[in-house]
Amino acid sequence: MKKTQPHRQPKRNQPRTKVAQPETRAPRAAGSQDISRAQRNHIAQLVELLKEHNLTELELERDGVRVRVRRDFFPSAGQPISWENAPAGQVAQPESSAEPTPTAEVPGGITVTSPIVGTFYRSPSPDADPYVSEGDLVKKGQVLCIVEAMKLMNEIESELDGRIVKILAESTKPVEYGQPLFLIAPASAS
Amino acid sequence: MFKKVLVANRGEIALRVIRACKELGIRTVAIHSEADAASVYVRAADEHVCVGPAESALSYRNIPNVLSAAEITGADAIHPGYGFLAENAHFAEVCESIGVKFIGPTSENIAMMGDKAKARELMIRRGIPVLPGSPGELRSESDALEAARKIGFPVIIKASAGGGGRGMRVVNKEEEVVRAFQTAQAEAKSTFGNEGVYLERYFLEPRHIEVQILADERGRVVFLGERDCSIQRRYQKLVEETPSPAVDDRLRREMGRVAVEAIKAAHYRNAGTVEFLLDKDQNFYFMEVNARIQVEHPVTEMVTGIDLIKEQIRIAAGLPLAFRQQDIKLSGHSFECRINAEDPEKFTPCPGPIFRYHQPGGIGVRVDSAMEANSTVVPHYDSLIAKLITHGQDRDEALARMRRALDEFVIEGIKTTIPLHRRIFSDAEFQKGRVSTSYLERFLANHPVNPAH
Numbered sequence: 001m002k003k004t005q006p007h008r009q010p011k012r013n014q015p016r017t018k019v020a021q022p023e024t025r026a027p028r029a030a031g032s033q034d035i036s037r038a039q040r041n042h043i044a045q046l047v048e049l050l051k052e053h054n055l056t057e058l059e060l061e062r063d064g065v066r067v068r069v070r071r072d073f074f075p076s077a078g079q080p081i082s083w084e085n086a087p088a089g090q091v092a093q094p095e096s097s098a099e100p101t102p103t104a105e106v107p108g109g110i111t112v113t114s115p116i117v118g119t120f121y122r123s124p125s126p127d128a129d130p131y132v133s134e135g136d137l138v139k140k141g142q143v144l145c146i147v148e149a150m151k152l153m154n155e156i157e158s159e160l161d162g163r164i165v166k167i168l169a170e171s172t173k174p175v176e177y178g179q180p181l182f183l184i185a186p187a188s189a190s
Numbered sequence: 191m192f193k194k195v196l197v198a199n200r201g202e203i204a205l206r207v208i209r210a211c212k213e214l215g216i217r218t219v220a221i222h223s224e225a226d227a228a229s230v231y232v233r234a235a236d237e238h239v240c241v242g243p244a245e246s247a248l249s250y251r252n253i254p255n256v257l258s259a260a261e262i263t264g265a266d267a268i269h270p271g272y273g274f275l276a277e278n279a280h281f282a283e284v285c286e287s288i289g290v291k292f293i294g295p296t297s298e299n300i301a302m303m304g305d306k307a308k309a310r311e312l313m314i315r316r317g318i319p320v321l322p323g324s325p326g327e328l329r330s331e332s333d334a335l336e337a338a339r340k341i342g343f344p345v346i347i348k349a350s351a352g353g354g355g356r357g358m359r360v361v362n363k364e365e366e367v368v369r370a371f372q373t374a375q376a377e378a379k380s381t382f383g384n385e386g387v388y389l390e391r392y393f394l395e396p397r398h399i400e401v402q403i404l405a406d407e408r409g410r411v412v413f414l415g416e417r418d419c420s421i422q423r424r425y426q427k428l429v430e431e432t433p434s435p436a437v438d439d440r441l442r443r444e445m446g447r448v449a450v451e452a453i454k455a456a457h458y459r460n461a462g463t464v465e466f467l468l469d470k471d472q473n474f475y476f477m478e479v480n481a482r483i484q485v486e487h488p489v490t491e492m493v494t495g496i497d498l499i500k501e502q503i504r505i506a507a508g509l510p511l512a513f514r515q516q517d518i519k520l521s522g523h524s525f526e527c528r529i530n531a532e533d534p535e536k537f538t539p540c541p542g543p544i545f546r547y548h549q550p551g552g553i554g555v556r557v558d559s560a561m562e563a564n565s566t567v568v569p570h571y572d573s574l575i576a577k578l579i580t581h582g583q584d585r586d587e588a589l590a591r592m593r594r595a596l597d598e599f600v601i602e603g604i605k606t607t608i609p610l611h612r613r614i615f616s617d618a619e620f621q622k623g624r625v626s627t628s629y630l631e632r633f634l635a636n637h638p639v640n641p642a643h
Contacts, residue, residue: 117241117258149258150288174262176240177255178224 043067109165112156112182114175118149122171130171132182136164144182147175161187191507192216192267192291196260197235199271200250202577203485205231205560207269210499219263221256223249225568230560237263244570250274253281260290267291267506269499273572276482277304293506295460295481302456303481307350307388309456313476316455318448321467321475323390334371337389338364344394347371349378350386357381358425360392395626397436397468398422400480401449402490404461404501406511411453413446414494415520417463417486420625421614423537428607428630429614430486430526432493435585435623436468445474452476461487461502485528485574488558492524492581522581523588527596527611529559529576531567534610535639541569542604550598554581554591567604575606589621613637 046069050058057070114120122130122145131143138144143155144164166183169175196219197207204220208231211218220235225244232238239259242249249255251274260268268290270276276294283297295303303309307327313320324337327350338345338361347370349357357378359370371387379385402414418434419427437445449464456479463480487498496518505511531540547563559576561567567575580595582588593615599608614620617633 117239117255117262119262150254150261174239176259177242177249178240 118147121146196265203271269293321390344392346392347374351382351384489524530573540605546602548600550595
């Protein structure tokens with residue numbers, strides 16, 4: 001599958017940024033060239049501008065070149081779990097497995113993703129301490145968080161021994177299927 | 191009115207519902223599987239939630255995830271589209287119980303219409319003409335034999351829970367009854383998990399005519415003309431039109447009256463379709479009620495000017511129908527071609543990337559599709575990628591418009607049914623409106639694409 005988004009750095013805790021690239025796909029106007037280094041820098045500046053001012057979309061036309069950059073606020077749409085390893089231009093398609101993939105290996109750790117749609121909670125109750133914090137060592141089977149769905153509290157357990165590198169979702173906020181929740185460095189690798 | 195509607199579907203029908211919501215000022219939530227994350231309809235919605243992996247049982251049919259998506263986004267109603275959870279009585283019931291309005295018939299309506307034998311029994315009690323057939327489900331081989339002898343051959347054995355041609359067997363002679371009964375039962379059990387089958391008279395060269403109805407929550411019912419869906423291949427509709435060339439004003443009123451009666455008898459709510467079989471002598475017989483909005487609903491919209499999806503939403507919100515039967519006027523003629531990602535000769539599915547995509551336009555042309563250039567037809571779902579609809583002042587104009595629109599349609603990268611539609615619309619018999627449900631099989635047999643091979 002041809003994705004409309006180019007490869008991105010694996011920054012999962014930030015709003016996704018995407019650079020539309022119709023100009024490189026559509027039949028090119030006479031005299032137009034590949035993206036130059038200067039243009040690339042220019043686009044990078046636009047992306048920064050977008051983040052800085054919390055915009056979702058920005059379009060600029062200059063010297064016959066039109067650039068549009070946009071980003072989505074709702075995290076993780078369009079991203080299959082193991083996207084880092086997906087070959088360009090292909091959607092990683094877990095072949096109809098009965099169980100959703102709860103983890104995916106990424107450089108520096110394993111991403112624990114939400115197996116269901118619901119609300120993410122880091123602690124068992126509003127006053128309680130969180131199940132885990134960044135830097136904590138966790139054991140396989142240890143509860144990491146709760147995803148509440150239809151009034152049911154679903155405890156999400158660690159699939160491995162390791163250290164919590166990063167917590168990727170915000171407590172009390174909704175999460176969708178496949179959304180990354182934790183980055184865990186396996187015990188053997190640390 | 192609802193504040194936010196979650197659309198529990200994908201592709202063109204999801205986009206269709208989102209469009210209706212936007213025009214009504216309602217916010218929208220799209221759900222999608224991982225395979226559909228980049229789809230047009232997802233971008234069209236105000237919010238979107240990934241509900242699972244590609245496999246529909248784990249995403250679009252995953253009731254806990256779909257309801258959680260409604261919960262976390264605060265949607266107050268769910269439109270199911272067609273397919274997936276649209277005719278799942280349990281889903282409709284759960285929606286009702288958690289206070290999210292299901293935009294469609296009640297769970298009781300769905301359960302009743304989903305059981306074909308029960309629906310038939312109800313219609314018989316109300317004096318509605320049904321196909322001559324067994325009084326209920328067949329319990330044994332001897333039951334089947336007795337019923338077949340009484341009705342007269344040929345007969346067809348159908349699954350009670352069936353649809354789409356699965357679990358059906360045509361029987362021409364007495365000696366074939368027992369075996370057909372056994373295979374139909376086995377097929378019904380393996381496909382639908384319910385081995386109940388029944389038997390009906392089988393008509394040669396009938397037409398499939400269906401009547402669109404709308405029923406509000408106060409029980410007021412109107413019909414919006416008929417659709418002729420006779421162009422089918424293995425019970426899959428390919429071309430639909432309204433009005434039917436075989437139905438005159440008198441017959442239309444009569445079918446409409448019977449359809450309204452059937453709907454009232456079932457205390458049915460929201461949009462629905464009453465399917466009839468029309469024989470050569472203009473006798474019509476009730477077949478079933480489709481408890482959902484149908485794929486081919488746009489042709490009715492084109493000739494009535496009524497937005498059926500908006501009406502569904504208004505009815506679900508408790509509003510009374512804003513028009514009466516006498517206000518509904520049919521104007522002109524409309525055709526719909528189902529553009530499927532299929533080999534136009536072998537009918538094998540043909541998923542893959544679309545490199546170029548150009549939709550036809552101009553007066554009287556409508557395309558309902560969620561495809562675009564540089565998108566992909568994924569292999570996990572049905573093969574319908576676009577519905578091409580034309581409207582003209584009369585049948586000839588709508589037909590000519592369809593021919594030119596088919597010529598304008600560009601989809602490169604995958605095979606589609608467009609070449610087949612071009613051939614059908616150039617066929618003299620079709621142009622004269624002389625069709626039946628056997629038309630397409632015969633047309634394909636008589637018009638091989640490559641006679642040399």
